[in-house]
Amino acid sequence: MEEDPRSAMMIVEMLRAVWPRGLLITQAQHVPDAAQELVDHGATCVLLDLPRDRSTPLDALEQLSAAGPSTPIIVLSEYRDDDLGVEAVRLGAQDYLLAAEVTPATLGRAVSYAVERKRSEVELARQALHDPLTGLPNRALFLDRLSVALDRSRRTGAAVCLLFLDVDTFKEVNDTLGHAAGDLLLTVLADRFRGLLRPMDTAARFGGDEFTFLFEGLDSEREAMLIAERISHSASLPLALGDDETSVAVSIGISMVTDPASSVEEVIRNADAAMYQAKELGGSRFELFDDRSRRRTATVTSLEGSLRAALDHGQLRVHYQPRVSINGDTGLVGFEALVRWQHPERGLISPSEFLPLAEETGLIVPIGEWVIEEALEQVRRWRQSRPGMTISVNVASRQLATPDLVANLERALHTAGADPGVLWLEVTEDTVQENPVVVASALAGLHGLGVNLALDDFGVGHTSLQSLRELPVNMIKIHQSFIAALDAEPDDSALVGALVELGHALGLTVIAEGVETDVQLAHLRELGCDGAQGFLFSQPVPEDGVHELLVSR
Structure with missing residues (x-):
């Protein structure tokens, strides 16, 4: 953009000296014309001349940056002003050149560098706002677009609809x-979803196997329900995963925004509640957010x-279940x-009711830290009379993904x-499989501290022998379902025996979980199991019940 036709002609001649062919140059004398040109046709690069007499010389730069956010802009100035140059770059210019010193070579080099720098910036921004696996917008970009849509709805009254999708059979x-195969499944679904959208619609990978629209x-x-039906049908079509062919079912929650004052969080929460209602009704269906969903959302x-208050007001307790050598x-x-x-009103609430919520909301991190602190204080006291005592604490996947886990x-x-x-820190086999790279890194850091590591619920997952050898674990805890079968299915003792032998072959201590009968205990002893836990020895007891166990055992 250049107001002076003679100066504009000189710049054109310089550019054609560098690129004699294939160069299309458009000149605009005024900012609105230049901005409209960018909106209508775009540009590879913008050369913006700043006149000396303009009191606010960078206004034009801001307007052109807004009109073409992915277009590089080089500022040409008639006078040297280092402060102005720095401010221009801060506002988005790729370069700041003094017009009197520009030559065809320096201008050509500046344009080439500006184009490449801007291309890199745009790609980095795209990567930051898109899911690397599927290429769809990620959670951050989706939330931003939802916020913009809600703002637009407040001004115009236009309807906003959100769909929240979860793949029922992804696990x-x-x-x-x-x-x-799971990653390939997500990319195939993402491609199908793209094909169902209008240009103004958005599909995003919200996290894991969750998609939002x-x-x-x-x-x-x-x-909205017809759209949900099309999405559901598209997801259910057979798909090839390498040499295998499979099909999946999805559950979809629909939230129609009827209150212009609704927040982003509320709209997401409503669609999520409707999706869970679809799951509770058997999955492979869609549900509209309604009074039933609203009651569930209110409850959650x-x-x-209440759970946040419980953490702040000391309502959480730690109970202890003994582990014995056999x-x-x-x-x-x-x-x-x-x-x-x-709970002050409901009494003792089952962990199965609040721990999934704690995991979902991230409260599991401070709760987990508190449990570890309490457990370490208790074991310090116990070891004064029983020096050999140890303490085990479960660690959730959200905790393992926390960067300061080891430091804390x-x-x-x-x-x-x-x-x-x-x-002893215990990690379930499912947790390892959910995010093996993150978990392996976290376990390596914990192992470096000198703490002991155990693989919990062993046998129900699909951990490979190679993975088991590479994990820095000291113990496996056989899932209670195998132990329960020892009473009714004696043949299952061979399977439990194989798990015990596998653990010992890898140099690991082997513990049986959920031991409830003398028959089970006898089988485990015959099979060479090292230790056991379960109601046969004691239910989990509060702190004041531990003393009796220490004395009696």
Whole structure:
């Protein structure tokens, strides 16, 4: 953009000296004309001349950047002003050149560099806002577009509709065909979803096997349900995953925004609640957010608030279940710390009711840190009379993904004055399979501290022998379903025996979970199992019940 025709002609001549062919140059004398040209036709690069007499010389730069956010802009100035140059670059210019010093070579080089720099910037921005696996917008970009759509709805009254989709059978595909097949499944679904959208619609990978869809201007709930039906049908079509062919079912929640004051969080929560309602009704269907969904959302929201208050007001408790050695005389060797919620009105709330919510909301991280701190303080006291006592604590996937996990644990050990060897951290086999790279890295860091690591619920997942050898674990805990079968299905003892032998072959301690009968205990002893846990020895007990167990065992 150049107001002076003579100066514009000189710049054109310089550019043609560098690129004699294939160059299309458009000149605009005024900012509105230049901005409209960018909107209508775009440009490879913009050369913006700043006149000396303009009181706000960078206004034009801001307007052109807004009109062509992915177009590089080079500022040409008639006078040297380093502060102005710095400000121009801060506002988005790729370069700042003094017009009197420009030559064809320097201008050509500046344009080439500006185009490449801008291309890199745009690609980095795209990567930051798109899912690397599917190429769809990620959670951050989707939330931003939803926020813009809600703002537009408040001004114009246009309808906004959100669909929240979860793949019902994704875990089964991952477990049976492997994570590579699971990734391929997500990319195939993403491609199908793209093909169903209008240019103004948005489909995003919200996280894991969850997808979200944003639609504006729908005429009715019926139209939203027809779209959900098309998406569901598209997902259910057979798809090839390498040498295997499979099909999947999806559950979809629909939220039509009827209140212009609705927040982004509320709209997401409503669609999520409707999706869970679809799952509760058997899955492979879609549900519209209604009074039933609203009641569920209210319950979950209330429970989340209460759980936050429970953490702040000391309503959480730690109960302890003993772990015993059985490869000789039965002897107490340690305890597993299990969190409980002592609600002021509802009494003791089952972990199955609040731990999934804690995991979903991220509250599992501070709760987990608190449990570890409590457990370390308790084991320090126990070891004064029973030096060999150890303590086990479960670690959730959200905790393992926390960057400061190792640092926080090291601080907790130091505060409690506890040796790292007294602590066992337990990770389920499912957790390892959900995100093997992140989990392996976290376990390596924890192992470096000197704490012991156990693979919990062993046998129900699909951990390969190679993965088991590579994980820095010291113990496997056989899932209670195998132990329960020892009473009714004696043949299952061979399977349990194989698990015990596998653990020992890898140099691991083997513990049986859920031991409830003397028959089970006898089988486990014959099979050479090292230790056991279960109601046969004791239910989880509060802190004041541990003393009796320490004395009696």
